[in-house]
Amino acid sequence: MWLEKLVRPEVLSSKSYSSARMENQNLDLILLDANESPEPPYGEQGSRLNRYPDPQPEGLKRRLCEIYGVERNQLLMTRGIDEGIDLLIRSFCRPGLDAIAYAPPTYSYYKVAASFNAVKSIEIPQCSGFSLDLKALCEVTSVKLIFICRPNNPTGSMPSLEDLKVLCTSRSEDSLVVVDEAYIEFCDEDSATSLLADCPNLVIMRTLSKAYGLAGIRIGSLIASEEIIKLLKKVLPPYPIPTICATKALEVLSPVGMFYLKRRLETNKVERALLFQRLMSSPRIERVFPSQANFLLFTSPHSKQIYRELKESGLVVRDRSDDVPNSLRVSIGRSQDNELFLAALQIKSSDLESTQRRGSKSRKTNETEVFCEVLFDSQKGNLISTGILFFDHMLEQLAAHSGISLSLNALGDVGVDVHHTVEDVAIVLGEALKEALGNKRGIERYGFLLSMDESQTNLSLDLSGRAAIVFDCSFPSERVGDFPTEMISHFFESLSASLGAGIHIKTVGKNAHHMAESIFKAFGRSLKQAVEINESRKKAEQLPSTKGLL
Numbered sequence: 359m360w361l362e363k364l365v366r367p368e369v370l371s372s373k374s375y376s377s378a379r380m381e382n383q384n385l386d387l388i389l390l391d392a393n394e395s396p397e398p399p400y401g402e403q404g405s406r407l408n409r410y411p412d413p414q415p416e417g418l419k420r421r422l423c424e425i426y427g428v429e430r431n432q433l434l435m436t437r438g439i440d441e442g443i444d445l446l447i448r449s450f451c452r453p454g455l456d457a458i459a460y461a462p463p464t465y466s467y468y469k470v471a472a473s474f475n476a477v478k479s480i481e482i483p484q485c486s487g488f489s490l491d492l493k494a495l496c497e498v499t500s501v502k503l504i505f506i507c508r509p510n511n512p513t514g515s516m517p518s519l520e521d522l523k524v525l526c527t528s529r530s531e532d533s534l535v536v537v538d539e540a541y542i543e544f545c546d547e548d549s550a551t552s553l554l555a556d557c558p559n560l561v562i563m564r565t566l567s568k569a570y571g572l573a574g575i576r577i578g579s580l581i582a583s584e585e586i587i588k589l590l591k592k593v594l595p596p597y598p599i600p601t602i603c604a605t606k607a608l609e610v611l612s613p614v615g616m617f618y619l620k621r622r623l624e625t626n627k628v629e630r631a632l633l634f635q636r637l638m639s640s641p642r643i644e645r646v647f648p649s650q651a652n653f654l655l656f657t658s659p660h661s662k663q664i665y666r667e668l669k670e671s672g673l674v675v676r677d678r679s680d681d682v683p684n685s686l687r688v689s690i691g692r693s694q695d696n697e698l699f700l701a702a703l704q705i706k707s708s709d710l711e712s713t714q715r716r717g718s719k720s721r722k723t724n725e726t727e728v729f730c731e732v733l734f735d736s737q738k739g740n741l742i743s744t745g746i747l748f749f750d751h752m753l754e755q756l757a758a759h760s761g762i763s764l765s766l767n768a769l770g771d772v773g774v775d776v777h778h779t780v781e782d783v784a785i786v787l788g789e790a791l792k793e794a795l796g797n798k799r800g801i802e803r804y805g806f807l808l809s810m811d812e813s814q815t816n817l818s819l820d821l822s823g824r825a826a827i828v829f830d831c832s833f834p835s836e837r838v839g840d841f842p843t844e845m846i847s848h849f850f851e852s853l854s855a856s857l858g859a860g861i862h863i864k865t866v867g868k869n870a871h872h873m874a875e876s877i878f879k880a881f882g883r884s885l886k887q888a889v890e891i892n893e894s895r896k897k898a899e900q901l902p903s904t905k906g907l908l
């Protein structure tokens with residue numbers, strides 16, 4: 359069989375190590391088989407940390423297979439993709455004899471792992487515009503493994519599934535094609551797993567390190583035919599996945615976690631497009647390469663100088679000029695990070711006219727870190743992330759109905775309680791709105807709205823410059839989703855104080871979700887009316903106040 363010729367003979371002939379937890383995983387029995395401590399350490403009573411883990415924790419494996427759309431026998435979990443790379447090289451390449459190939463500029467660990475395994479590296483450089491030299495990759499002789507990074511780090515380019523299929527078919531029985539999909543979640547295209555059925559020599563690597571935000575727990579997956587997985591399993595050390603890592607991964611991969619991930623990926627796409635556009639507009643920057651990942655590569659004759667300037671502003675990017683002359687790679691950060699990055703490069707927002715009403719505030723305490731940008735009369739859209747799902751939902755209603763573009767990012771101690779985060783978001787949002795209102799000349803000042811389904815909110819707003827709050831509403835339940843309803847009055851209280859506004863809210867209804875939603879929507883609508891510019895008043899530079907002060 360072709361695979362038996364490809365794998366190292368030592369691997370083929372070796373017997374699998376049979377670990378205790380492989381033979382017996384029933385932790386309800388009295389386990390005296392693995393020389394473990396009979397009890398967990400102090401402080402960990404009730405945990406199973408004294409026991410060796412399942413070599414391939416079953417629950418996590420099932421969940422990963424579900425997410426990646428593959429069968430149980432097609433997946434092997436490793437300590438990140440990095441261990442997967444080493445495992446493949448050790449399993450297939452004989453030291454001093456065999457070689458791997460890859461297409462620079464690309465991820466550098468392929469070469470590193472080959473070299474410490476005494477395996478030769480053959481480089482098949484990418485063509486101009488960073489496309490694969492498919493012909494050369496198909497024709498290179500005597501290589502056991504061909505590594506293709508998709509999307510590619512550091513260029514962001516995306517080898518097509520058609521090209522991969524051609525490559526797999528043409529290599530057929532003389533090499534494995536290993537596709538590194540560390541960043542696949544960030545792009546619109548499908549994973550190469552769809553080619554598995556047609557390509558027995560294909561291996562795909564996935565990870566929880568990048569999009570899932572779990573680089574700290576080291577969980578990667580190798581996906582391939584059952585025959586390849588069986589061989590790799592022999593070489594993988596007995597217990598690669600620590601119990602706590604598997605538990606943590608399963609938590610994050612819950613439906614709520616996946617929902618949150620999807621939103622983060624959407625945000626990344628929007629931020630990536632904005633950053634791309636604005637980098638392109640800078641005369642100091644030569645080229646920006648289109649990217650399908652969570653980073654952008656750009657070149658400039660002043661790349662070294664730019665690197666130093668950024669560093670002086672407290673920003674670190676990656677100098678990739680060894681691989682691509684005069685290049686820097688920047689990760690897509692939070693909106694505030696990206697703004698600082700662009701500001702340090704002296705790139706002004708081209709879509710912002712100087713007359714645009716805009717407010718941007720941030721606040722950092724021991725408990726929270728909040729950034730908020732509001733743009734009046736803008737099509738930019740909303741990016742809202744507070745770590746509290748129901749609160750995000752409400753803020754989205756507020757933004758949508760106010761016609762304001764809202765970027766809001768809060769990192770708070772929501773594990774303790776949502777109180778600090780909700781309060782600080784309200785404070786920063788109020789301050790940003792106040793800044794955007796500027797001198798208030800020309801505004802309508804008042805807004806109001808009534809109604810919604812079985813719930814009805816009667817909300818009036820006065821941008822008077824003075825804080826006042828009346829909140830008349832009793833919710834039929836203490837929580838909606840992950841949000842305590844008592845926080846709603848507190849939110850508007852804090853907002854009224856920082857914005858300097860009178861807010862009167864009276865709500866009746868039967869369903870707490872509807873009631874909350876009607877309040878946030880009503881506030882959005884009221885805000886829209888109140889901040890609207892009245893053209894005749896604007897011409898006269900008038901304030902809607904007989905006092906002449908707001």
Ligand SMILES: *Cc1c(COP(=O)(O)O)cnc(C)c1O
Binds near residue numbers: 437440566
């Ligand atoms: C970051 C990165 C990896 C490492 O992934 P881990 O799962 O954290 O080991 C692998 N490949 C590429 C292309 C990367 O950029």
